[in-house]
Amino acid sequence: MEITILLENSKLKGSNLSIEHGISMYIEKNDYNLLFDTGGPEESAIKNAAQLGIDLSKIDAVVISHGHSDHTGGLMKFLEINNKALVYLKKEALTPHYSKRPEGMKYIGMDSEIAEKYSDRLNFIDETTEIVRGIFLVPQISKKFSVPSSNQVLFAKKDEKLIYDNFKHELFLIIENNKDLVIFSGCGHSGIKNIVNTAQNLFPNKKIEAVIGGFHLQAGSFDYALANGEEIEDIAKWLKSEVDGKIYTGHCTGERGMNLMKPVLKDKLEMIYTGIKITF
Template sequence: MKITVLLENTKLKNSDLTVEHGISLFIEKNGYKILFDTGGPQGSAMKNATKLGIDLSRVDAVVISHGHNDHTGGLLKFFQINDKAPVYLKKEALCSYYSKRPDGNKYIGIDTRITERYLKRLHFVDKALKLSSNIFIVPHIHKEFPIPYSNRVLFEKINGKFVRDDFNHELFMVIENNNGLTIFSGCGHSGIKNIINTAKEVFPGKNISTVIGGFHLQAGVNTFAAAKKEEIEEMAEWISLEGIDNVYTGHCTGERGFELMIPILKDKLKKIYTGMKIIK
């Protein structure tokens, strides 16, 4: 399996790739090509794919982790490049989502032009789905543990009223490799511990070797809504006890969250960046 990070908030100093707040991963497994999330609304992930020599017209499927525009922002551009690949997401991802900022509420949901123009390309997932050999989408996350503290600034607008987002629009993807399962999480709004636990329930007896994605330890590019030090350290300790060999994280994990996890996870922890390639 080969993973290319088309977009993350950061890049190497000498890189000519474009960055913005968001995440997008291009995954190749046994000839099957997946785009996991599409990055932010500036379309940086699509631009970077071209620079990296990746032909998105050959993508077989798109998986959208949840309905925020830092994960769905590249969809309109993708549809112009690729006229066949189905897009898998939860129907709740089309609801109206907002982030509470110091200067007011900001809409962060899916661009409404997507449903107006490309509704037939959207495939709603309401139960565990096998995409291809050893590739699965899991749409229901059992929330046994508390969800991230930084979620408190995220809302859904229902009948004109803002209510706290319950993140029922979030899903995750699992790929089974020779060395175990790899979990792909967009932001982990439902809690990365809950995602890992759910994967254990869906795939009993299977070893989880790798986790890739954001852990939502801070809201957006700001730190006005960030996880407490104790929450981050406890989460890292729990992951360590689970025996997971590799943790690739970035985006909404934030620099502070990453630094606090290093002393606990040590060399198991790796920071993703735009243009990074991972071979599993």
């Protein structure tokens, strides 16, 4: 299995790839090609795919982790390029979503035209589903542990009223690799501990080879919605004890989150950058 980071907030020095706030991963497993999230509305992930020689028209499926624009922003362009891939997501991902900023509420939901123009391509998931052999989507995340405190600035619209987002629109991806598990998280709004714990409960006899994705330890680049140091250290200690292999993170984990987790996780923790490849 090979994973190419099509988009992350940062890139390596000297890279000429595009970056923006968002995440997107291209996953090749045997002869199956999967896109996990599509990056932000500047369509950087789509541009980077072309630059890296990745033919998006040959993608077999897209998985949308949740309904925020930094994960769905490239989806409309992708659907124009690719005329066959199904898009797997939760129906709640279509709900309008907002972020509370100092200047007021900002819409951060999916482009509403996607559901209007491409309803036949959307495949809603409400229970654990094996889309092909060894690739599972998990839409029901058990909340044994607390969720990230940085969720406090995130809202959804229900009955024309804004309410705190409960993240029922979030799912995660599990891929079996040599009988072990690789877990993919978009932002981990439901809590990365809860995501990993849910995977453990689904596959109690499997080792976790890797966790890849965002942990939402901060809301964008804003310093008013940060997880506190104790919260981050607790997450790092728990992941160290529960994950057998490596932890690859970035995007909404943030540089501060990385710096606070590194003393606990040490070489077990690696930051992802736009354009890098991870091979198992």
